[in-house]
Amino acid sequence: KAGVTQTPRYLIKTRGQQVTLSCSPISGHRSVSWYQQTPGQGLQFLFEYFSETQRNKGNFPGRFSGRQFSNSRSEMNVSTLELGDSALYLCASSGRLAGLSYNEQFFGPGTRLTVL
């Protein structure tokens, strides 16, 4: 079974630009979550989508948005980029397994975004 894939793996942008990152979950997984990882703040939850609906949201400004498509693929968008948005953006997918109360999250390798 293929893992979570994220594209692109590396990205360089300048302040004020916008960026779109893509995530393809594991086949059959309907939940996709996004996290931001920086040296200073560590791993922080951005948002989670399930069946094309945002179900949870972290404490990030409105410049950070996302969406999920009918095939469960997800994109996140950051508008008006700031230097502080430089980070590793991680996507994770989860699927429901019968009889289990907890579904582990499977993380992708991340997209390294550098804002100059």
Add this chain to the structure above:
Amino acid sequence: DAKTTQPNSMESNEEEPVHLPCNHSTISGTDYIHWYRQLPSQGPEYVIHGLTSNVNNRMASLAIAEDRKSSTLILHRATLRDAAVYYCILRRSGGSNYKLTFGKGTLLTVNP
């Protein structure tokens, strides 16, 4: 989410057991204890989780204190590949909340 406290770093020798502690004194009765780890230049990966009883899987064992205020992740024989940041996370059971709240974790160094 209830908070967890972990040592910033630990060191171990290859092929020796490693005990990674986690304190969670404000844990509620419905909180599961999860462990993830992040190897260098990779996304986090699930290690193990438990509620009250000790748990074993192919990667590790999880020992949970009787009062559930602390737990220990046990790697029975550390390898160089186990060098990573280990995160102890509490997650409320039930519902469909897939949000994970990561702390700083413990950086494990494995010496050859």
